[in-house]
Amino acid sequence: MKESHTRSSSSAHHRWMEICLGLAENALPEDVPVGAILLYEGEIIAQACNWRERDQNPVGHAEISVLQEASKKLGRWRLTNTTLVVTLEPCPMCASAILQARVAQVVFGAYDPLMGACGSKYHLFNDARAKTRITGGVLEGPCAKLLRDFFRGTGGQLSFDKREKLSWDLF
Numbered sequence: 001m002k003e004s005h006t007r008s009s010s011s012a013h014h015r016w017m018e019i020c021l022g023l024a025e026n027a028l029p030e031d032v033p034v035g036a037i038l039l040y041e042g043e044i045i046a047q048a049c050n051w052r053e054r055d056q057n058p059v060g061h062a063e064i065s066v067l068q069e070a071s072k073k074l075g076r077w078r079l080t081n082t083t084l085v086v087t088l089e090p091c092p093m094c095a096s097a098i099l100q101a102r103v104a105q106v107v108f109g110a111y112d113p114l115m116g117a118c119g120s121k122y123h124l125f126n127d128a129r130a131k132t133r134i135t136g137g138v139l140e141g142p143c144a145k146l147l148r149d150f151f152r153g154t155g156g157q158l159s160f161d162k163r164e165k166l167s168w169d170l171f
């Protein structure tokens with residue numbers, strides 16, 4: 001079985017993640033702060049934050065939004081030669097969409113011990129047919145802090161799953 005991801009990152013990864021951290025803050029105060037961008041030929045062609053609560057959309061994760069926006073812009077569903085950067089390890093729903101879209105590379109920040117699909121909880125990218133390269137833990141500290149502060153600061157007011165909150169309290 002091949003490794004599902006690597007931790008080695010570059011200065012470009014850090015610059016992209018800083019942008020995603022800024023986007024994640026747009027989700028506040030009602031939504032879990034997660035931000036994502038999608039790059040094609042070095043350019044950001046889509047950006048989003050998690051607006052599941054605001055839009056009452058069960059698939060409103062930042063990754064799904066950037067995949068949809070990028071597909072519209074490029075006029076195709078195959079997003080080969082693209083890089084998706086996101087502040088939190090993708091969940092199984094987003095990981096499946098990323099694989100379906102043939103995204104070449106994923107760079108994520110914080111690990112998600114409860115729902116992470118890049119090896120923390122599930123291993124969706126381990127399949128030999130999965131070509132997506134994964135880099136995890138980029139600016140992990142700031143990405144995790146944003147989530148931790150959110151769950152500690154708004155406890156009890158939101159309809160998010162209680163186990164999700166607990167996992168971040170323990171982090």
Ligand SMILES: [Zn+2]
Nearest residue numbers: 061090091094
């Ligand atoms: Zn997701």
